[in-house]
Amino acid sequence: MNLKNMSTREIASILEKDNINDDIISMLHTDKRKSVQQLLKHYTNEQKEKSRLHNLYKYEYQFKEQGINYIAGVDEAGRGPLAGPVIAAAVILPIGCFIPKLNDSKKLAPAMREKIYTLITEKALSISRSIIDEKTIDRINIYQASMNAMYNAIYGLGITPEQVLIDATPLNLLEIPHLSIIKGDSKSASIAAASIIAKVERDHLMNEYDKKYPQYGFSRHKGYGTKNHIEALQKYGPCPIHRRSFEPIKSM
Template sequence: MTEFEYPPIAGYFAGVDEVGRGPLVGDVVTAAVILDPSKPITGLNDSKKLSEKKRLALAEEIKANALAWAIGRATPAEIDQLNILQATMVAMQRAVQGLSVQPGYVLVDGNRTPDFGLPAEAVVKGDGRVAEISAASIIAKVQRDHEMAELDKLHPEYGFAKHKGYPTALHMEKLAELGPLAEHRRSFKPVQRALGQGS
């Protein structure tokens, strides 16, 4: 993969990534991270390529050593109202607005970026190429997995701790059997089918 070349800027780079566009339940969670150049963190990578143990350890290290980090989110109701893509963009804006340090430039994983009111660039496969985006992907993934574990405690019969809300066979089976929760995204086809609204 090609090495990412940082543009010359004044100020700090913030990396932004999202977790949870595909699941049928819960918030879409984003994170924004500004790393401290004087405190490099080794082992950063796309959160999906790291073990859970490694992710948890790195998340603590990022939170302890980053210049700033923040979580953004959009709720199932907002996802249903806006659509998942637009809700993700709003959640990314919220994460950047939540930073205690103003970045000079925002790097977003993927192929599009919302309007942050700051210079920004989308980086395809950025979570494996840009340290700031890798850090954001880890923070967002650990946060959302924790929220799914909490939801699992409230509704253990759905198996959220296992599938994290993604449309696995188990999740689909439980959705059909038990019906959707308030946390389910009503605009998603499998949830509509469970409500008897979809084809």
């Protein structure tokens, strides 16, 4: 195979195939064409990303070897803010599904989260969400509210999972085989997907609240206790979506 006589388009077609021979990659490294080197760089980066994602499916592959195919990842967003709800999401992905840049939502820039969010909604087998509002949080406490949201999200899935992977929080009453993983949103693709769904949808909700209560800046801080948010609370007092059981609002 004489790659130097091939067009860039023909080489790109070869690189789209699986199991590329190492000799082909070596030959491409000697090709002086800038367009070919750009193709090679893109291919190399894509292979690195596929390898990273393969490792992110470590738990899912282990369960697949046991004959388990429907694995739900579960995570929540909004445990720490002073305002707004807590949202949990449960996601079942096709095991090994390639979603570039999939990761813990906290490690992603907002624009990237939005892109990955769209890919997850397109590729997931099932997605479920649960929202627990601030009044319920004040009544039963944030920890219990977060757990309730997770239970609701799991049982709301359109496909009953055979295994559930949970980010840290133990759900001892869950009647489905489950595993809690510390920092699971950076160790499991399914939990990472759930973390993105929960985070993005909560952010969207807080952006809507910003239109209703613009003086607090919810679109910027999403309800977290930033300096500007605290200053707004001191100036205007709490609004209906603030959590009365959280300090400094409780003392106000």
